[in-house]
Amino acid sequence: MIGSLLDLRIDAGRFRANFDALATLGGTPNGGVHRPAFGEAHLEARRWFLETAEQAGLEGSVDGAGNHSALLRCGPPTAPTLLLGSHLDSVPYGGRFDGALGVIAALEVLQTIKDHDLSLDTHLEAIDFTDEEGHYANFVGSLGLTGRLEAAHLQAPRGGRQQFQDALHRARLSEESLLTAARDPATLAAYLELHIEQGGRLAEQKTSIGVVTGIVGIRSFQVRFLGRADHAGTTPMEQRSDAAQGACAFTLAVRETMLAGFPGCVATVGNMVFEPGVFNVVPEVVTVSLEFRSDREANLDAMEAALRQEALGAARRFGLDVEFRHLDSTAPAHMHEGVQEAFAGACENLGLSHAFLASGAGHDAQCLAAVCPTGMIFVPSVAGRSHSAREFTGWQDCVNGANVLLHAALTLARSRPATRDTDTVTAGAGEAVPG
Ligand code: GLV
Ligand code: MN
Ligand code: MN
Numbered sequence: 001m002i003g004s005l006l007d008l009r010i011d012a013g014r015f016r017a018n019f020d021a022l023a024t025l026g027g028t029p030n031g032g033v034h035r036p037a038f039g040e041a042h043l044e045a046r047r048w049f050l051e052t053a054e055q056a057g058l059e060g061s062v063d064g065a066g067n068h069s070a071l072l073r074c075g076p077p078t079a080p081t082l083l084l085g086s087h088l089d090s091v092p093y094g095g096r097f098d099g100a101l102g103v104i105a106a107l108e109v110l111q112t113i114k115d116h117d118l119s120l121d122t123h124l125e126a127i128d129f130t131d132e133e134g135h136y137a138n139f140v141g142s143l144g145l146t147g148r149l150e151a152a153h154l155q156a157p158r159g160g161r162q163q164f165q166d167a168l169h170r171a172r173l174s175e176e177s178l179l180t181a182a183r184d185p186a187t188l189a190a191y192l193e194l195h196i197e198q199g200g201r202l203a204e205q206k207t208s209i210g211v212v213t214g215i216v217g218i219r220s221f222q223v224r225f226l227g228r229a230d231h232a233g234t235t236p237m238e239q240r241s242d243a244a245q246g247a248c249a250f251t252l253a254v255r256e257t258m259l260a261g262f263p264g265c266v267a268t269v270g271n272m273v274f275e276p277g278v279f280n281v282v283p284e285v286v287t288v289s290l291e292f293r294s295d296r297e298a299n300l301d302a303m304e305a306a307l308r309q310e311a312l313g314a315a316r317r318f319g320l321d322v323e324f325r326h327l328d329s330t331a332p333a334h335m336h337e338g339v340q341e342a343f344a345g346a347c348e349n350l351g352l353s354h355a356f357l358a359s360g361a362g363h364d365a366q367c368l369a370a371v372c373p374t375g376m377i378f379v380p381s382v383a384g385r386s387h388s389a390r391e392f393t394g395w396q397d398c399v400n401g402a403n404v405l406l407h408a409a410l411t412l413a414r415s416r417p418a419t420r421d422t423d424t425v426t427a428g429a430g431e432a433v434p435g
Pocket of ligand 2: 091098133387
């Protein structure tokens with residue numbers, strides 16, 4: 001029995017048991033996980049999530065975009081839904097915390113509220129979004145749910161169209177079904193996400209919780225350098241049109257361009273594919289995977305223009321053609337002030353230190369921010385490591401984060417934030433049908 005809601009805490013033992021059980025699915029020998037979207041381990045993790053939710057007495061469901069949900073009906077029948085979540089997919093050979101922590105914490109918050117049989121002004125839903133990491137296409141699940149997934153977005157997925165269609169088929173989804181997952185924003189009270197920081201600021205400052213103020217925008221492109229295949233033994237160096245030379249010159253120029261012109265912004269060449277890709281043929285085509293990030297749209301425009309120029313320059317220097325193919329753009333997003341306040345208030349009530357900070361990583365929250373009040377918190381990442389098996393967060397920090405999520409959810413489920421920061425806050429209003 002709890003005296004007041006302020007005394008309510010998650011069940012740390014159950015939270016840990018669920019986190020550890022999930023980490024075995026796709027677990028790698030060095031303590032990480034390999035759960036790329038729609039791979040066997042990812043599908044298994046999603047099945048585990050639904051089974052665990054249903055065993056806990058929550059209502060499991062899967063929408064047309066493959067988002068997996070556990071619903072706790074704890075509000076009036078027509079109340080909107082407060083979403084809590086993150087993602088169960090990982091980058092290839094990633095860590096066990098990225099995304100997974102937020103989904104398990106969301107589940108734990110629902111279980112805790114169910115354990116105490118609380119009635120709130122909204123329903124609660126724990127959600128696992130599809131392909132957050134963009135293995136096939138960026139933010140498929142959260143764009144689908146917010147109605148921002150466009151058919152055009154699916155024509156040239158970064159993971160390849162045929163591969164994407166095969167993956168959807170394995171998950172019993174289709175390009176058509178992805179476009180049916182949109183929810184009426186009136187049914188969404190807010191979206192809250194707990195995540196690891198994936199950088200080193202909180203650990204360096206010995207701060208327990210980061211309240212996120214905004215999330216970077218991300219653009220990704222394939223840059224194809226086109227040369228001529230020739231015999232590697234008989235073609236003199238000065239007579240080659242070697243696509244590898246252009247791709248590598250461009251990669252070095254990306255770093256110089258960012259350092260010289262865009263302090264605080266980042267750009268990454270994450271992959272190069274050589275064709276035909278053998279020892280004894282001068283490369284004819286090299287396809288470079290490029291992405292860049294900034295918290296300002298104007299910077300993204302300027303970076304895109306500068307990097308296109310660099311690609312042209314590198315191609316000209318080595319007698320090549322170049323094609324710049326756009327894959328994805330996600331806009332920078334601002335986190336809702338009212339949700340930030342709810343998180344900061346929860347930290348104060350729980351006696352946890354907090355700092356406000358921006359996110360350099362992409363998150364489903366940046367898609368949700370377009371349709372409902374949205375906010376995130378971070379917990380410290382040891383040495384800032386992430387997207388690698390070395391990713392680690394101390395368990396007490398994870399428990400602290402889940403308790404802050406719980407308390408912010410309780411606040412917001414009892415006094416819904418205004419849709420826009422400037423709107424008047426109306427407690428408990430909402431005519432919508434739960435999503
Ligand atoms: C997601 O983790 C991203 O920032 O790419
Ligand atoms: Mn990630
Ligand atoms: Mn993540």
